Amino acid sequence: xxxxxxxxxxxxxxxxxxxxxxxxxxxxxxxxxxxxxxxxxxxxxxxxxxxxxxxxxxxxxxxxxxxxxxxxxxxxxxxxxxxxxxxxxxxxxxxxxxxxxxxxxxxxxxxxxxxxxxxxxxxxxxxxxxxxxxxxxxxxxxxxxxxxxxxxxxxxxxxxxxxxxxxxxxxxxxxxxxxxxxxxxxxxxxxxxxxxxxxxxxxxxxxxxxxxxxxxxxxxxxxxxxxxxxxxxxxxxxxxxxxxxxxxxxxxxxxxxxxxxxxxxxxxxxxxxxxxxxxxxxxxxxxxxxxxxxxxxxxxxxxxxxxxxx
Amino acid sequence: xxxxxxxxxxxxxxxxxxxxxxxxxxxxxxxxxxxxxxxxxxxxxxxxxxxxxxxxxxxxxxxxxxxxxxxxxxxxxxxxxxxxxxxxxxxxxxxxxxxxxxxxxxxxxxxxxxxxxxxxxxxxxxxxxxxxxxxxxxxxxxxxxxxxxxxxxxxxxxxxxxxxxxxxxxxxxxxxxxxxxxxxxxxxxxxxxxxxxxxxxxxxxxxxxxxxxxxxxxxxxxxxxxxxxxxxxxxxxxxxxxxxxxxxxxxxxxxxxxxxxxxxxxxxxxxxxxxxxxxxxxxxxxxxxxxxxxxxxxxxxxxxxxxxxxxxxxxxxxxxxxxxxxxxxxxxxxxxxxxxxxxxxxxxxxxxxxxxxxxxxxxxxxxxxxxxxxxxxxxxxxxxxxxxxxxxxxxxxxxxxxxxxxxxxxxxxxxxxxxxxxxxxxxxxxxxxxxxxxxxxxxxxxxxxxxxxxxxxxxxxxxxxxxxxxxxxxxxxxxxxxxxxxxxxxxxxxxxxxxxxxxxxxxxxxxxxxxxxxxxxxxxxxx
Numbered sequence: 001x002x003x004x005x006x007x008x009x010x011x012x013x014x015x016x017x018x019x020x021x022x023x024x025x026x027x028x029x030x031x032x033x034x035x036x037x038x039x040x041x042x043x044x045x046x047x048x049x050x051x052x053x054x055x056x057x058x059x060x061x062x063x064x065x066x067x068x069x070x071x072x073x074x075x076x077x078x079x080x081x082x083x084x085x086x087x088x089x090x091x092x093x094x095x096x097x098x099x100x101x102x103x104x105x106x107x108x109x110x111x112x113x114x115x116x117x118x119x120x121x122x123x124x125x126x127x128x129x130x131x132x133x134x135x136x137x138x139x140x141x142x143x144x145x146x147x148x149x150x151x152x153x154x155x156x157x158x159x160x161x162x163x164x165x166x167x168x169x170x171x172x173x174x175x176x177x178x179x180x181x182x183x184x185x186x187x188x189x190x191x192x193x194x195x196x197x198x199x200x201x202x203x204x205x206x207x208x209x210x211x212x213x214x215x216x217x218x219x220x221x222x223x224x225x226x227x228x229x230x231x232x233x234x235x236x237x238x239x240x241x242x243x244x245x246x247x248x249x250x251x252x253x254x255x256x257x258x259x260x261x262x263x264x265x266x267x268x269x270x271x272x273x274x275x276x277x278x279x280x281x282x283x284x285x286x287x288x289x290x291x292x293x294x295x296x297x298x299x300x301x302x303x304x305x306x307x308x309x310x
Numbered sequence: 311x312x313x314x315x316x317x318x319x320x321x322x323x324x325x326x327x328x329x330x331x332x333x334x335x336x337x338x339x340x341x342x343x344x345x346x347x348x349x350x351x352x353x354x355x356x357x358x359x360x361x362x363x364x365x366x367x368x369x370x371x372x373x374x375x376x377x378x379x380x381x382x383x384x385x386x387x388x389x390x391x392x393x394x395x396x397x398x399x400x401x402x403x404x405x406x407x408x409x410x411x412x413x414x415x416x417x418x419x420x421x422x423x424x425x426x427x428x429x430x431x432x433x434x435x436x437x438x439x440x441x442x443x444x445x446x447x448x449x450x451x452x453x454x455x456x457x458x459x460x461x462x463x464x465x466x467x468x469x470x471x472x473x474x475x476x477x478x479x480x481x482x483x484x485x486x487x488x489x490x491x492x493x494x495x496x497x498x499x500x501x502x503x504x505x506x507x508x509x510x511x512x513x514x515x516x517x518x519x520x521x522x523x524x525x526x527x528x529x530x531x532x533x534x535x536x537x538x539x540x541x542x543x544x545x546x547x548x549x550x551x552x553x554x555x556x557x558x559x560x561x562x563x564x565x566x567x568x569x570x571x572x573x574x575x576x577x578x579x580x581x582x583x584x585x586x587x588x589x590x591x592x593x594x595x596x597x598x599x600x601x602x603x604x605x606x607x608x609x610x611x612x613x614x615x616x617x618x619x620x621x622x623x624x625x626x627x628x629x630x631x632x633x634x635x636x637x638x639x640x641x642x643x644x645x646x647x648x649x650x651x652x653x654x655x656x657x658x659x660x661x662x663x664x665x666x667x668x669x670x671x672x673x674x675x676x677x678x679x680x681x682x683x684x685x686x687x688x689x690x691x692x693x694x695x696x697x698x699x700x701x702x703x704x705x706x707x708x709x710x711x712x713x714x715x716x717x718x719x720x721x722x723x724x725x726x727x728x729x730x731x732x733x734x735x736x737x738x739x740x741x742x743x744x745x746x747x748x749x750x751x752x753x754x755x756x757x758x759x760x761x762x763x764x765x766x767x768x769x770x771x772x773x774x775x776x777x778x779x780x781x782x783x784x785x786x787x788x789x790x791x792x793x794x795x796x797x798x799x800x801x802x803x804x805x806x807x808x809x810x811x812x813x814x815x816x817x818x819x820x821x822x823x824x825x826x827x828x829x830x831x832x833x834x835x836x837x
Contacts, residue, residue, distance in 0.1 A: 015681050016752075023672035030643060030668055034661065037646035041582070042653060049584035049650035051837055059591050062640040063633060070629035070675065077625060077679025084684060085618055133455040134548060136613060136688060140754025143685040145613045149549065150454060151542030154615040156684075167763065171688035171756040173448045175455055176374050179759035238373070284374060285442070285460040 012143040015076045022069060084144065087157040091123040098128070098135030098148035100288055101177030101238075102225030103168065111197055112223055116168060116185045118160045119193035125157040132288055136172035139185055147172055160187040176238045176286055177228045217305025220298055229286070232309065238286055242309045251281040268303050314721065314818040332417035333821060338403030339719070340424055345391055345399050346788070348431065352386035353781065355379050360743070360777040363770045366762050376760035377446040378461070382438060384449030385466060389473045390431055392704055393562060396569035397515075398427070398480055400711050401508050403719060405484060407812035408502045410493025410830065412822040415486040419479055426476035433469030437462040448758060450559075453540035453551040457532050464533050467526045474523045477565070481515025484508050493811065495830035499593070502810045502834040503586065506593040507572025510600040514561045514568075518604070522558035525551065552614055556607035564603040566700055568596055570707030571638055574660050577714050578642055579835040580808045581657040582649030586835050588641035595634035602631040612683045621680055628678040635671055639664065655729035656806075659710030662737050666702025670695060673748065691751025697744045709733075709787065716791065717801030721818045724794040732790060735783030742776030810834050 040046070094116065095106040105113045118124055128137055130148035138145040142158040170181035188196070221227055221242070229238035240250070248263050258281060261267055270278050272294060275287035294302070315335050320327050328336055359379050362371055371379070402420065406413050414420050438444040441462030447455055456463050488509050492501065501509075529551075531537045538544025540551040571592075579586040586592065608616060608624030642664060651657065673695045677683045686692065717723055746769040751757075755766045762770060804813040815824050 012681050012685050015679055016676065016685075019676050019679060019682070023675065027668050027672060030639060031665055034643045034646060034664060037643065037649070038651045038653060038657075038661065041646065041649045042651045043583075046648065046650050049582065049837060050648040051585045052587060052644075052648060053585055054588045054591070058644070059588055059637070059641075063637055066633050066636045067630075070632050070678075073675055073679055074626055074629040077681045077683070078622060080679075080681025081618075081622070081625075081684070084681060133458065134452055138688065138754070138756060140685065145684050145687055147614050149542075149615045151547075152549075152615055167754065169754065169756045173377075173450075173452070173455070173758040175446070175459065176377065178377070179373060179756075179761040182763070 012080060015080050018076055019073050022073070084156070087125045087155070088123045091125040091157055092119070093125050093127060094118075096126045096128045096137055096148065097131055098137070098170065098174075098181075099131040099225055100133065100175055100286070101170070101181040101228040103137075103170075103181065103183050104223060104225065107197060109197060114223055114225075115183050117193060117196055118185060118187050119190045120163055120187050121159065121161055122190070123157055123159050125155060128154045128156070131293065133174050134172045135170045135174050135181065138169040138171035139166060140169070141166035141185070145171060160185065163187050163189075176284060180228050180237075213301045213304035214308045215305075216298075217301035217303070220294075220302055221305065224290070224294065224298075226302075236283075239283055240280055242306060244310060246307050246309065252278040253281055254278050265303055268306060269299060272299055272302070313820065314816060315821045316818060318821050320821075330421075332413070332421050334402050334406050334413050334417065334420060335719075335819065337420050337424055338399055338401075341394060341402060341427070342399040344428065344431070345395055348386050348390040350788075352383050352391065353784065355383040355386075357777055357781055359383065360774040362760065363762070364774050366764065366767065368761070371760075373760045374446060377448075377758070378438075378444035380758060381445050381448055385434055385445070385470070387700075388449055388562075389470050390427075390434065392566045392700055393473070393477055394427060394480070395566070395704065396573065396708050396711065397484065397508055397511055397565075398423075398476075400573070400708070400715060401484065401569060402480075404715060404812055405487065405505065405508060406491070407718075407815065407819060407823055408505055408810050409487065409491055410496065410811045410824065410828045411487065411491040412824070412827075414483050415490055416483050419483055423476045423479040423483070426472050426479065430469045430472030430474075430476060433472060434466050435469075437465035437469065441465060450555060451526075451529060452555075453529065453532070453546070453548045454542065456529060457541045464530050467529050471523050471526045474519045474526070477515050478519040478523075481512040481519070485512040485516065488512070493828050493830050499590065500830055500833050501593075503575035503589070503592055503596075504569070504572035507568045507575070507596050510596040511565050511568045514565050514600050514603070518558045518561040518565075521554060522562075525554040525558070528554075549611070549614055549616060552611050553607070556610045557604075560607035560610065561600075561603050563699075564599055566704050568599065570663070570704040571596065573707045573711035573714070574642060574663055575638075576808075576810070577656045577660045577710055578645045579837070580714075580806050581652050581654070581660075582646050583652070583807070584645070584649040584835075584837050585833070586641070587644040587647070588637075589833065589835075592638055592641050595637045598634040599631065602627065602634070606631050609678060609683075612680060613687045625678055625680045629675070632671065632675060632678070639668060639671075652806075655724075655726055655733065656710050656714040658730060658733050659706055659713060662733060663703060663706040663710060665737075666698050666706060666740065670698030670700075670703055673698065685754075686751050688756055689751035690747040690755045690757055693757050694744045694747035694751060697747075702740060702744075706736075709736075712791065714806070715812070716794075717805045718812055718817050718819070720795050720798070721801055722794055722796075722798030723801045723805065724790050724798055728786065728790040732783050732787035735786060736780055737783075739776050739778070739780030739783050743773050743780050744776070746770075746773045746776075809836055 093108055097104045105116050128146055128148045130150040135148040136145055144156045144158045146154045146156040164187060166185040168183045168185055170178055231237050231241045232243055234241050234243040245263055250261055250263055251258050252261050272290045275289055279285050322330060328340060362376060442460040445461045445463045445466045447459060447463060488505060528539050532539055536544060538546040540546040540548055542548060575592055606624060606628045608620055609628045612621050713729055750766055750769050801817050803817050811828055814828055
C-alpha cells in the first residue's frame with residue numbers, strides 16, 4: 001500500500017533513517033569541532049586565549065537552521081502519523097481486549113481467539129480496550145502500538161504484508177505477568193484464514209452437548225487468559241498450578257487468619273468470583289474477580305476441567 | 311589550612327553541629343551525603359537488574375521482585391537523587407558564594423527542606439518492607455494498576471509527596487535569594503550562568519511540583535476511600551492521571567537537566583581561559599526551556615488514547631523545545647574556540663557530558679516524531695534515551711561540578727590521574743550498557759520486562775557487561791573523592807583560576823563566606 005516517492009514518508013523506517021542521518025551528521029559535527037577546538041587551542045598550542053563574547057549572526061544562524069531541521073522532522077512524523085491513523089475503507093475489524101495477563105481477539109462473526117490470525121495483505125483495524133488496568137498492544141513487525149484503556153475504546157490499523165508469525169507484546173506495565181503477556185500475529189493466506197474463521201468452536205456449541213464440559217473448560221482457561229498465571233505442568237507462577245489442584249489441601253488467608261481448606265467446587269467458585277475472600281498462602285493477592293466475565297455454565301466447565309487435571 | 315566553617319566554633323559540638331545547622335554549606339553537604347548514599351543504593355539495584363537480564367526466564371529473582379526492583383530503582387534515582395541532586399547539594403553550597411551572599415534568604419527553611427527530604431526518603435524506604443511489600447508500579451504510578459495493586463503504594467507515594475515539598479521550598483528559597491541577595495554591583499547579566507540555570511529551575515520547582523503533590527494525594531485518597539477520580543471502574547479517567555502526572559514530571563525533567571547545563575557553562579570558560587560565548591543566549595535559552603518545557607508533557611502519551619489533534623500539537627511543541635538545548639550546545643562548543651584549554655578532570659567530564667547529552671538529545675527527536683514514536687514508545691529505546699539525558703547528561707555534569715568545586719568545598723585536591731581514569735571507564739561502561747538498548751528498543755524489546763524472547767539475548771548480555779564497567783568507574787571515582795577529603799593535597803583559594811565570586815574567598819570558606827562582601831564590577835567570566 002505504500003508505494004512511490006510521494007508516500008515514501010509514510011513508513012516508520014524511512015522517517016527513522018531520515019532523522020538518524022541528520023542526527024549522525026550533527027553529532028559528528030559537534031564532537032569533531034569540540035575535540036578540534038580543545039586540542040588545537042590547548043594551553044600548549046595557544047598560550048594566549050582570545051575573548052570572543054558573542055556574535056549575533058551566528059546565534060541567529062544556529063537558532064534558525066535547527067528550527068527548520070526540527071520542523072522538517074516534525075512534518076515527517078506527522079505525515080506518517082496521518083497515514084497510521086487513517087483506516088482504509090473496508091478494513092477487517094477485530095476487537096481486542098487486554099486483561100491481566102493475556103489478550104483476547106474477537107472477530108466480526110463472534111469467533112474468539114488468543115492469537116491474532118489475519119489474512120495476508122488485507123488491512124485490519126483493531127478496536128482495543130481493557131478489562132482491568134492499562135495495557136498496550138505492540139506489534140513491532142508492523143510498527144504499531146496503542147494503549148488498551150479500561151472504559152475506553154482506542155484503535156490502530158496496519159497492513160499484514162508479510163506471511164508468518166510475529167510477536168505481540170504488552171508495552172504498558174500491568175503487573176506481575178506483564179512480560180508474559182505475549183501472543184502472536186499469524187498472517188496466513190486468505191483461504192486458510194477463511195477456513196479457520198468458519199470453524200466454529202464457540203462456547204455455545206459446548207452447552208448444546210456437542211463438546212464435553214472438560215474439553216470446553218480446557219478451551220475456556222486458554223481463552224480467558226487463566227494460563228498466563230496458572231501453569232498446567234505443576235510449576236508455580238503468579239498463581240497456583242492447575243496440575244493436581246483438585247482435592248489438594250491448601251492454606252488460605254481468610255479475614256487475616258490462616259485456614260486449611262480442601263480445594264473443591266465451593267473454593268474454586270470463591271476464587272473465581274470473590275478472590276479477595278480467600279487468598280492462597282504463598283501467592284500474591286493478584287487474582288482478579290471474574291464476575292461478569294465468566295458465566296455460571298463456564299464456571300461449571302472450568303471446574304469439570306480442573307477435576308481432570310491429575 | 312586557615313580557619314574555615316568546618317573548624318570555627320559553632321553552637322553545638324556533636325552531631326547537631328550538622329543536623330541543626332542553618333549554614334547553607336553544611337546543609338549542602340548533608341544533602342550531598344544523603345543523595346550519594348541513595349544513588350549508590352539505586353545503582354546496586356540497577357546492577358542486580360542487569361544481572362537478571364543475563365539470561366531469560368525466572369532465574370534468581372521472580373517477576374514480582376524484578377518489578378519492585380525497577381520501581382524502587384526509578385523512585386530513588388528520580389525523587390531522591392536526580393531531582394534534588396545538583397540544586398540541593400551543589401546549589402546550596404555554591405549559590406550564596408557565587409552571589410557574594412552570607413547565606414540563602416531563608417536559612418531555617420533551608421534546613422526544614424532537608425528534613426522534608428529525609429522524611430520523604432524514610433517513607434519511601436519504609437514502604438519497601440511494610441504493608442503489602444515494595445511497590446511494583448514503576449515510578450510512574452499509573453492508575454488503575456497503582457490503585458488496585460496490593461503493594462505498599464500509598465506510603466511510597468506519600469514519600470514522593472514529602473520530597474515534592476522539599477523541592478518546592480528549595481526552589482522558593484533560591485528564587486528569593488537570587489532576587490534579593492546579589493552582591494553590590496551584580497546586575498542580572500553579571501550573574502554566573504549556574505545561577506541563571508538555578509533561577510529557571512527554581513520557577514519550575516515552585517510552579518510545577520504542587521501539581522504532582524495534588525495528584526499523588528488523589529491517588530492515596532483513591533486507594534484509601536475509593537474516590538473515583540482516576541479508576542474507570544469507579545467512574546474515573548485513567549488518562550487524566552497520565553496528564554496530571556506528566557504536567558509535573560515533564561517539567562521535572564528540566565529541573566533535572568537545567569542545573570547540569572549551568573555547571574557546564576561554569577566549567578567551560580574557566581578551563582578554556584576565556585569568556586563564555588553567547589552569555590545572553592545561554593541565559594535566555596534556560597528560561598526558554600523552562601517555559602516551553604511546561605507545554606510538552608503530552609509527548610509521554612502519544613499512544614495513550616489521547617486525541618489525535620493533541621498528539622500533533624504536542625509533537626510540534628516538543629520539536630520546538632529541542633532548539634534552545636541545541637543553542638546551548640553550539641555556544642559551549644564555540645566557547646572553546648581560540649581558548650587556551652587546560653584539559654583536566656572537570657573539562658574531561660564536561661566533554662563526556664556534551665557527547666552523551668547530544669546523543670540523548672538527538673535520540674529524543676526520534677520519539678518526538680509521532681510516526682516513529684508509535685513504534686518505539688514504551689520500549690528499551692526510551693530507557694536508553696533517558697539514561698543518556700539524565701545520567702549521561704545530568705549525572706556526568708554533576709560529577710564534573712563535584713570535581714570542579716571539590717577544592718572549594720573540602721579545601722583539598724583529589725588525585726587528578728585517578729579522576730581521569732574513572733571518567734574514561736565510566737564513559738566506556740556507560741555506552742556499552744546503554745547503547746545496545748537503542749537497538750533493542752528499535753527491534754521491539756518492551757521496557758519493564760523481567761524476561762525476554764530469545765532474539766534479544768546477545769544485546770541484553772552486552773548491556774549487562776557494560777553495567778560492570780560503569781560501576782567500576784563510579785566506585786573508582788567515589789573512592790578517589792572520599793579518600794582525598796582527608797588525604798588530598800591542600801588546595802589554594804582559587805586552584806583553577808576562576809573569576810566568579812566563590813573563588814575570591816578561602817577554601818573552604820569561613821562560616822559567613824566572605825570576610826568582606828565583594829563588590830562586582832564586571833561580568834562573571836572576565837578573562
